[in-house]
Amino acid sequence: MTTSRHGAGDSGPGVETPGPSSFPAPDLRPPATAVEVFGERLALATRYTELLATEGVIRGLIGPREAPRLWERHLINCGVMAQLIAPGAAVVDVGSGAGLPGLVLAIARPDLRVTLVEPLARRTAFLTETVEDLGLDNVTVLRGRAEEVVDVLPGADVVTARAVAALDKLAGWCLPLAAVGGRLLAMKGSSAAEEIAEHTAAIAALGGGEPVIHLCGAGLIEPPTTVVEIVKEAHVVPGRKKAASVRSGRGSASQRGRRDRRG
Numbered sequence: 355m356t357t358s359r360h361g362a363g364d365s366g367p368g369v370e371t372p373g374p375s376s377f378p379a380p381d382l383r384p385p386a387t388a389v390e391v392f393g394e395r396l397a398l399a400t401r402y403t404e405l406l407a408t409e410g411v412i413r414g415l416i417g418p419r420e421a422p423r424l425w426e427r428h429l430i431n432c433g434v435m436a437q438l439i440a441p442g443a444a445v446v447d448v449g450s451g452a453g454l455p456g457l458v459l460a461i462a463r464p465d466l467r468v469t470l471v472e473p474l475a476r477r478t479a480f481l482t483e484t485v486e487d488l489g490l491d492n493v494t495v496l497r498g499r500a501e502e503v504v505d506v507l508p509g510a511d512v513v514t515a516r517a518v519a520a521l522d523k524l525a526g527w528c529l530p531l532a533a534v535g536g537r538l539l540a541m542k543g544s545s546a547a548e549e550i551a552e553h554t555a556a557i558a559a560l561g562g563g564e565p566v567i568h569l570c571g572a573g574l575i576e577p578p579t580t581v582v583e584i585v586k587e588a589h590v591v592p593g594r595k596k597a598a599s600v601r602s603g604r605g606s607a608s609q610r611g612r613r614d615r616r617g
């Protein structure tokens with residue numbers, strides 16, 4: 355399923371990239387490890403790499419230099435985090451861009467219900483067309499910023515993000531989209547532990563539990579994908595301190611309404 359338009363327009367100027375004809379056509383044949391990640395969905399994943407390497411590059415959503423390394427750096431890198439997601443989960447991917455990691459997860463795991471949240475029209479157009487091209491029926495494309503769609507979406511089991519913002523800002527955008535007991539899975543680089551140390555207090559104030567680092571895909575990709583997991587322990591009304599959390603007591607009527615919606 356693809357939908358909707360919400361919130362701000364495509365605010366930035368087009369990304370300046372050399373034309374695709376400046377680069378040789380990349381070899382998009384899947385490596386052996388791709389079979390382990392995508393299984394019988396490999397043909398769909400391969401088609402997605404083709405769309406990224408053509409339309410994705412032409413529209414400036416993927417740098418042309420990324421095209422030869424789409425499998426390792428993008429599809430497999432994102433796909434291995436599926437091991438952290440329970441069957442049938444409702445997943446919201448914040449700042450999907452060209453579909454990473456949300457669309458990859460939807461391809462690898464047809465049991466998931468995935469909502470791609472992305473503010474830029476150019477990107478949601480590509481996402482919508484790609485979802486249609488691939489014939490995916492477990493994906494919704496929602497145009498808007500994470501902060502704008504909190505009241506539109508039911509609380510998710512899992513909120514994912516890659517390369518969107520620092521952990522404190524990311525938690526502020528993503529934890530409100532999760533149900534209490536749901537989780538933020540943030541793909542991070544080698545500085546994940548430093549980011550956690552820097553932002554632990556801010557995350558706790560947002561209702562997040564102690565962050566845990568997972569290394570996914572060891573033996574499949576080198577280095578493995580680093581994922582920071584933060585459980586949403588309490589619903590905190592955005593902009594309020596944790597003391598206003600609905601975790602203790604019934605709170606105000608508006609807080610109760612919010613809590614009920616977020617689960």
Ligand SMILES: C[S@@+](CC[C@H](N)C(=O)[O-])C[C@H]1O[C@@H](n2cnc3c(N)ncnc32)[C@H](O)[C@@H]1O
Pocket residue numbers: 448449450451452453454455471472473474477498499500501515516517518527
């Ligand atoms: C660097 S790109 C990363 C895209 C993709 N996740 C990836 O890994 O290739 C960051 C994306 O986050 C989106 N973004 C920025 N702020 C956002 C917000 N507040 N809510 C949702 N998306 C946001 C941008 O429009 C952009 O597509």
